[in-house]
Amino acid sequence: MSEQPLEPFDARLVDLLTRYGDRAVDSFEPSVIARGAVLARRQHGARIGLLISRRARLVLFAAVLVLLALGAALLAGVHRPSPIGDVFASPREIAWSPNGATLAFVVEVADSGSFGAAPSVVGTSDRPVPPARVWHDELWVVAGDGGEPRKLMALGSMATPQGLAWTPDSRSLVLGLAPTGATGGMGEIVQLGLDGAPARTLLSTGDRTPDLDGISPVADHLVYDLARTQGADLYILDLRSGASTRITTSQGASFDSWSTDGRWILYDDVAGGSQGNPASIAWVVSADGSTRHELGPCCGVGWSADASRVFFVDQGGALYSEAVDGSAPPADASGWAGISWTAASPGVFMAGTGMGVATFRQGETARIVPGTVGDGVGDAPLAMSPDGSWLAFSGGRNRILGTYLIPSAGGTPLRVGPDTSGGAFQWRPGGDPEFTFVSDRAILSVRADGTAAREIVTRTAIAGDPLGGADSADTSRIIIGPSGPDRDTYRVTGMTWPAVTIENRSTVPWVPWGITEKNPECQLVSGLGGSDPCTVEPGSAVRFMTEGPQFPGVNLEVWLGPAGSDPKTAIPVLVDFEATP
C-alpha cells in the first residue's frame, strides 16, 4: 500500500462514502462491545442449546455405527473411485475447451493431514477448534460427455492459477503461476498438454506474479498482466519468438478481449487519451503491439461479428460503434444511461442496467429485449450462450436467489441452481446451448431449456459421499455427513416458527450461518446479533427455529461449514418454506 495523489473523483468518493457510512455510526460503549466479543467466545464451548439428550446421542451413534457397518458390507467389492480431494475439497474454476470436448477445472484441496490433527486452543477459549488448514489447488480435466476426471497438475501449497485458458486447438492449457516453492520462486506462464507431458514454461517473470488474460484465437500471441503497486500493466507475449511487449504503463489497465480474427486486442486504461481525464479510455491495439487506436471514454466494449467494428459505451451512456482501425467515425445509438456491457458473443451483447438485464442486437435500434428485473434483487448478467439465443443471469424470482436462464428474445426465467455470480460458470462451446456451473461442490451442466441436467463431475467424485447413501427422507432435516449436507434444497412446512433440524453425522463440529437470527440460544451465545453461529456437535442434532413464512414460497439460504471454517467457503443450501400464513 502506498500513497499517491487521488484523482478528484476518487477523493470525492472517499468523502462521500465516509459520510454515507457515518449515517450508521451511533454512539457506542467500547467496553460493552469488547466484553460481548470476549463473552461470546468463552460461552461458545459451554453451549447446550437444543441438543438431543446424551442418551439419545449414544443411541444415534450406535445406530450410525450399525448403518456404517451395513453399508460397508454392502459396498464390499463394489468399485468406488477415490474422490479427488478430501471431504472439503471444492471446485472453483472451470474452462471448456474451444471444441467443447473437454472441461478443465481447478479444485481446492486441503493438504493431507492439515485437518483433524491435534486440536489447538485459540485465545482465552477453552474450546478446541480445528487448526487452520493449508490448501493447494489442483488442475483436472474431464471429458465433456462424462468419464473419470484426470489430474493434470498439483500446484504448490497456497498457490492459485493466475488465469486459465485453452489453446485454440483444444489440446493444451495455459496458466499463470505465482512465485512459490513449487515454481522455484519464479512467476511463470506455463503450458500443459493433455498428453501428460511435463509443463512447458512459456515465460518467467521473476519474483512477480503473471496473470494470464487471454490467448489469441490464432494462438500466436497471448496477453498477460503484471501487478504493480496500484494496479496492473498489460503485456503481449509473442509465442513464436518468446518476446514480450509492454503496452501500458499506467498501472490501471484492464484487458477486455481479443478480436475474433486474432488481429486486435481490446483493453481499457485509466491513463492517456486525448479527451481530458476520464475514468477510463478504451483502446484497440494490434496483436504485435505496433498499432494503437484510441476509441474514447468508455467502458463496456464488444466486437461485431466480423471483428471490423467495436462497440463501447461512453461515460454519458451513449452506445458507439466504431471501425476498429478508426477509419470510420463512431455511430451513436444513445439512450443507454448508466449501463455496463458484457460482450458475450459476436454481434449480440447484454447489459446490466443495475436492476435488470437487457439484450441488444447489432443493427437494431437500441432497445431492451426483454428487460429482466428481479423482485428486490438486482439482476446481473452472467454470460450469453455462444449462439446468442440464451442468457444466464444472477437474480431473484419469488424471493429465490439463484442462477436463471432466459431466451434472449424474451420468456420466463428458469432457475437452474444457486447464485453463481461469485463462482464459476461458462456456456459450453458448440452444439445446443448448455450452461455449466459449480454448485454444491459438483460441476453441473444444464441445457438452456432446462432439460437434461447432468453432473459432469459429481460431488462425490470431488469430495466423497457425504452419507454413503441416498438423501434423507425428511426434507426438513439437514443431515451432515463427512462430506457435507445430504442435499442442496430442503423443504419445510409450518405456519409460524417452522423449524429445521441439523443433524451432524460427521466427526467434526459444523456450524450454520443464516438461520440463527431467531434462535435465542444462538443469540445468547454470541450476544451480538446471532452472527456467531450455533455449533452442531458430532453425533448431535440441533433444531433451529426459523423466521416464519410471511409469504408462500419464501426462501432462505443457509450456509454450512465445519467449525472454524471461513463462511465464504461454506456450502450453501436452500430451504424452501411451503406454508402459507
Next chain:
Amino acid sequence: MVAGSSELHGEPLAALVAPARAGDEAAFTRIVARYHPDLVRVAMVVSGDAEIANEAAQSAWVIAWRRLGDLRDAANLRPWLMSIAANEARQLTRSGLRRAVRELAVLDPTTPSEESGAALRIDLANALRVLDARDRALLGLRYLAGMDSTEIGKAVGMSATAVRTRLARARERLRQELGDV
C-alpha cells in the same frame, strides 16, 4: 490513502495487539474504541442498512477477538478488521435477502445548506443500490480501508485482476450515477 498504520494515538499498535492476542480485554477495548466507527462505515457501504451495519461490526469484533492470532502484522490491523466487517456485512446482507425491501432515504432537509447534502446522500445511496454487495465491499475496502487490489483480493477471495476490473466498473458506474462526468 494509507491502509495500515503502526500507531494508535501515538501508541505502537503492536503494543496493543500483542496483549489483546494474549487475552488482555482492556487492550482489546482500546482497539474497539478506535476502530469501531470504521467497521460500521464499511459495513454500511456494503449493506446500505444501518441496522445490518452495526450488527456486522459487532459480529466482526467477535471474530476479531477469536482470530487476532491470525494477524501477522499489527500495522495491518485496520484493513484486517474492515475486511472482516465487510465480509460480515455481505453475509448478513445475503442472508437477509427476505428483507429485500430496503428503507429508502427520504429527503427532508431542514435548512437549504442541508438540502444539498441530503440530496447527495440519497444520490449515493441510490447509486450504491445498483451495485451488488460484492462490488460495494470492494469500494468500501478500497476507498475507506485504503487497501490495494491484491489485499482486497485476498480478503474477498478474488484475484487481484478481477478486483481491479470490478472496481473500475463499479467506480465508473458510480461516476455515471452521480453525474460526475
